[in-house]
Amino acid sequence: MASPTPAPSMSIWKPDVIVIGGGLHGCSAALHLSMRGVRVLVLEKDHVARHASGVNAGGVRQLGRDVAEVPLTVASMALWHRIGELVDDDCGFESHGQLKVAENEAELAGLEARAAALRALGFHHEEVIGQAELRDLVPAIAGHCVGALVSRGDGAAIPFRTTFAFRRKAIALGARFEEGAGVARVVRVGDVWSVETTGGDRHEAPILVNCAGAWADRIAAQLGEPAPLEVIAPMLMITARVPPFIKPVVGASGRTLSFKQFPNGTVLIGGGLLGRAVRDENRTELDFSQVSVNARTVWDLFPVMRGATIVRSWAGIEARMPDQIPVIGPSGTQPGVFHAFGFSAHGFQLGPIVGRITADLITRGGTDLPIQPFHIGRFAA
Amino acid sequence: MSGHDFDLAVIGSGPAGLAAAALAASRGLSTVLLDEQPEAGGQIYRAITETPVRDRHVLGPDYWHGAELLGPLRDSGAAHWPGTTVWSVARPREDGADGGRTLQIGLSRNGTAAMLTVRHVLMATGALERPFPIPGWTLPGVLGAGAAQILLKSSGLVPSGRTVLAGTGPLLWLLAWQYLRAGAALDAILDTTPRGNWRAALPLLPAFLRSPYLGKGAKLLLEVRRKVKVIDGVTDLRAEGEGKLSAIVYRQGDGAEQRLAADTLLLHQGVVPNLNLANATGCAQNWDETQRCWRPTTDDWGATSVEGVSLAGDGAGIGGALAAEHAGRVAALDVLHRLGRIDRAERDRAAVPHREALERALRGRAFLDTLYRPADIFRAPADDTIVCRCEEVTAGAVREAVRLGCSGPNQAKSFLRCGMGPCQGRLCGPTVTEVIAAERGVSPAEVGYYRLRPPVKPITLAELAALPKSAADIAAVDKH
Numbered sequence: 001m002a003s004p005t006p007a008p009s010m011s012i013w014k015p016d017v018i019v020i021g022g023g024l025h026g027c028s029a030a031l032h033l034s035m036r037g038v039r040v041l042v043l044e045k046d047h048v049a050r051h052a053s054g055v056n057a058g059g060v061r062q063l064g065r066d067v068a069e070v071p072l073t074v075a076s077m078a079l080w081h082r083i084g085e086l087v088d089d090d091c092g093f094e095s096h097g098q099l100k101v102a103e104n105e106a107e108l109a110g111l112e113a114r115a116a117a118l119r120a121l122g123f124h125h126e127e128v129i130g131q132a133e134l135r136d137l138v139p140a141i142a143g144h145c146v147g148a149l150v151s152r153g154d155g156a157a158i159p160f161r162t163t164f165a166f167r168r169k170a171i172a173l174g175a176r177f178e179e180g181a182g183v184a185r186v187v188r189v190g191d192v193w194s195v196e197t198t199g200g201d202r203h204e205a206p207i208l209v210n211c212a213g214a215w216a217d218r219i220a221a222q223l224g225e226p227a228p229l230e231v232i233a234p235m236l237m238i239t240a241r242v243p244p245f246i247k248p249v250v251g252a253s254g255r256t257l258s259f260k261q262f263p264n265g266t267v268l269i270g271g272g273l274l275g276r277a278v279r280d281e282n283r284t285e286l287d288f289s290q291v292s293v294n295a296r297t298v299w300d301l302f303p304v305m306r307g308a309t310i311v312r313s314w315a316g317i318e319a320r321m322p323d324q325i326p327v328i329g330p331s332g333t334q335p336g337v338f339h340a341f342g343f344s345a346h347g348f349q350l351g352p353i354v355g356r357i358t359a360d361l362i363t364r365g366g367t368d369l370p371i372q373p374f375h376i377g378r379f380a381a
Numbered sequence: 382m383s384g385h386d387f388d389l390a391v392i393g394s395g396p397a398g399l400a401a402a403a404l405a406a407s408r409g410l411s412t413v414l415l416d417e418q419p420e421a422g423g424q425i426y427r428a429i430t431e432t433p434v435r436d437r438h439v440l441g442p443d444y445w446h447g448a449e450l451l452g453p454l455r456d457s458g459a460a461h462w463p464g465t466t467v468w469s470v471a472r473p474r475e476d477g478a479d480g481g482r483t484l485q486i487g488l489s490r491n492g493t494a495a496m497l498t499v500r501h502v503l504m505a506t507g508a509l510e511r512p513f514p515i516p517g518w519t520l521p522g523v524l525g526a527g528a529a530q531i532l533l534k535s536s537g538l539v540p541s542g543r544t545v546l547a548g549t550g551p552l553l554w555l556l557a558w559q560y561l562r563a564g565a566a567l568d569a570i571l572d573t574t575p576r577g578n579w580r581a582a583l584p585l586l587p588a589f590l591r592s593p594y595l596g597k598g599a600k601l602l603l604e605v606r607r608k609v610k611v612i613d614g615v616t617d618l619r620a621e622g623e624g625k626l627s628a629i630v631y632r633q634g635d636g637a638e639q640r641l642a643a644d645t646l647l648l649h650q651g652v653v654p655n656l657n658l659a660n661a662t663g664c665a666q667n668w669d670e671t672q673r674c675w676r677p678t679t680d681d682w683g684a685t686s687v688e689g690v691s692l693a694g695d696g697a698g699i700g701g702a703l704a705a706e707h708a709g710r711v712a713a714l715d716v717l718h719r720l721g722r723i724d725r726a727e728r729d730r731a732a733v734p735h736r737e738a739l740e741r742a743l744r745g746r747a748f749l750d751t752l753y754r755p756a757d758i759f760r761a762p763a764d765d766t767i768v769c770r771c772e773e774v775t776a777g778a779v780r781e782a783v784r785l786g787c788s789g790p791n792q793a794k795s796f797l798r799c800g801m802g803p804c805q806g807r808l809c810g811p812t813v814t815e816v817i818a819a820e821r822g823v824s825p826a827e828v829g830y831y832r833l834r835p836p837v838k839p840i841t842l843a844e845l846a847a848l849p850k851s852a853a854d855i856a857a858v859d860k861h
Contacts, residue, residue, distance in 0.1 A: 047792060054795050160795030168785065179788075240803050240839060264772075264798075283663065285471060286835060288487055288496065292848035299846040306846075309839040311803045 026211035028355025045182035076353035092158030216341035241265030395423020397694025397709035398505030406459035469835035494844035522626030526649035542644030592745025683712035771802020
């Protein structure tokens with residue numbers, strides 16, 4: 001067939017898979033596919049880790065997840081504990097556990113019930129601890145806290161560094177990344193997908209992976225399947241350095257909180273309170289009435305923090321699904337399309353495993369993990 | 382209660398803010414002037430009412446001109462809230478009860494945070510010293526000339542011991558002159574102005590010759606040169622010492638290294654717009670190649686890309702104190718028009734004398750910008766030099782991040798934490814931009830600048846936890 005003479009490198013290299021979205025999930029899919037010799041092209045509309053993947057709280061948490069996610073989170077945790085072997089970088093991962101504190105007996109009873117429910121399913125990573133052990137683990141916790149649910153293998157990592165490490169390793173194994181390449185149009189041409197970028201380039205591959213996060217519904221819409229995601233902007237704030245006083249990541253059972261101290265002494269305060277997201281402008285606006293709710297929670301739970309100074313606050317842009325669990329798995333309408341998006345503000349820990357699941361689906365036609373609850377078909381009319 | 386507390390909030394009480402607030406209030410806008418310092422004046426007229434330096438010859442007539450801006454402010458009826466730190470400007474979730482568009486200002490006063498609702502914000506946030514990263518600049522005993530000048534103005538303090546000034550730009554010479562007048566001894570001035578700058582600046586000389594700077598500047602320069610040893614053409618500079626500064630090592634041209642014993646080194650290489658608040662508010666900004674800095678994008682009237690937010694003075698691009706004053710009045714007239722107090726024709730007519738004065742004040746600026754453009758090596762230093770002081774990130778680390786694929790300051794920030802400390806990039810932003818641009822071989826315009834976030838100035842958790850405060854709370858704060 002006659003064709004214009006393309007640049008030499010392009011004439012040889014054609015991707016097997018196009019991944020849309022250079023967040024952690026897109027990079028993880030690219031890495032796992034590249035490890036199996038699959039040629040991957042990642043198209044990222046901004047730059048890698050520009051949004052939620054680069055600016056989230058960095059919690060690596062099994063604790064308190066929807067039961068549908070538990071098998072995945074446990075499998076992902078195993079990868080996190082050997083993350084250096086996977087991506088040649090420790091990603092700043094430290095494991096000092098995560099806990100969710102109870103401020104009264106009723107909340108503690110709720111935590112007991114949760115732990116029992118997980119045990120009944122065969123999972124033992126969440127345990128209830130009493131006031132004495134809570135004091136041992138978190139000496140700075142306010143006196144009124146009566147206990148906590150703890151997941152000892154949990155921890156935290158540095159989000160941008162992690163996503164970047166996945167990208168670097170994927171590139172080292174042959175994946176290609178195009179940044180500043182938004183996807184304008186996706187069409188099926190014969191037995192391949194043709195992806196047209198906002199810059200006017202066209203790429204073709206038999207397989208398409210949609211990891212477009214807060215923009216994934218627009219890709220899904222072109223495939224004729226609804227993805228009723230909500231675009232959200234969870235807010236975080238960070239303090240100036242204070243002397244080290246806490247190792248685990250702490251949440252609360254009765255209110256929204258994610259609280260952790262970095263090795264450099266700064267303290268990150270988050271927990272999912274929302275600002276405003278303007279996704280077409282890549283912009284978020286903070287809502288200080290909500291930020292102040294978060295500050296009051298910290299005031300109550302960590303008296304030692306009352307004099308701390310807040311130096312910065314921010315919000316990333318994420319997708320939240322109506323049922324708060326992600327979309328993972330094959331398209332419900334199209335051949336050769338797989339989704340991984342809508343992690344609803346808790347996708348960071350799942351990054352390593354979901355990339356592997358996507359690679360399994362593409363290279364082996366299936367996965368050992370139970371992903372049926374995450375099928376996009378649940379939103380079909 | 383109406384949907385807002387004031388028609389206009391002016392942020393910053395330097396020349397632009399003082400002039401703008403006085404004009405807006407005198408023409409009937411309810412106006413509040415917010416400023417961090419305990420008294421009006423900004424940096425240029427710092428401590429103008431209270432300075433212990435009563436001998437007017439020391440700080441000079443340009444400084445004392447600031448006092449003339451205070452009377453009109455007092456007479457205008459504008460509320461003046463000194464000691465007030467603004468940490469955020471944003472559109473509220475819902476617009477005012479009367480349907481008008483409003484802006485919400487997050488501020489701290491006397492240890493209490495509050496939200497203030499206004500119809501328009503005029504930022505007069507002034508300038509910051511351009512960072513001057515050299516090896517050893519974090520040693521005690523090394524400080525910015527601007528900081529030293531503030532000590533002189535507000536406390537009458539001059540350095541004791543062996544003192545050296547180094548760098549380039551008008552402020553360096555002004556400070557030297559003020560020190561001499563105050564009776565301080567200067568051991569040397571190390572002039573880092575690149576010798577090639579003269580050639581580039583020469584075509585711009587005619588305009589400068591008609592500028593108000595010429596006479597004053599020349600006199601001041603000659604007086605300093607007569608009394609202080611000036612070492613020209615310094616191309617390499619570092620500070621040394623164990624725990625504190627003890628020596629300055631420099632080279633003149635491509636000559637051998639020289640060593641000067643010193644207790645204080647004052648560094649200066651010009652000023653850049655203090656754009657943190659505008660940036661965090663979402664105002665578009667553009668790279669100014671002549672001034673080698675980012676500036677918020679404004680129209681002829683100081684209006685930014687964000688509706689209801691204007692900028693005047695050095696915060697919108699360096700023009701100096703006199704230009705700032707006139708630009709403040711021009712911007713205030715536009716606010717009067719936007720808020721329906723005057724029609725367009727009246728605005729245009731009233732602006733004519735201020736525009737003429739502004740143009741006079743800016744004459745010769747391009748010559749100064751070109752002549753005093755800092756050398757490449759002092760804008761994008763060698764690998765071992767710290768660029769981000771808060772997080773101790775070196776220029777080499779930034780270059781390594783670029784090689785790993787970080788294409789701009791925001792990726793470098795996420796990767797290295799540079800710009801994440803309490804100063805929010807004030808001390809490293811320009812340098813990180815320049816280092817990345819040079820490493821990639823592109824213009825800083827292409828690599829961009831930090832996306833900054835509120836709080837633009839640190840606030841305590843206690844203050845945040847006590848939000849939201851009502852307008853009544855704010856008024857109560859005001860009465861204290």
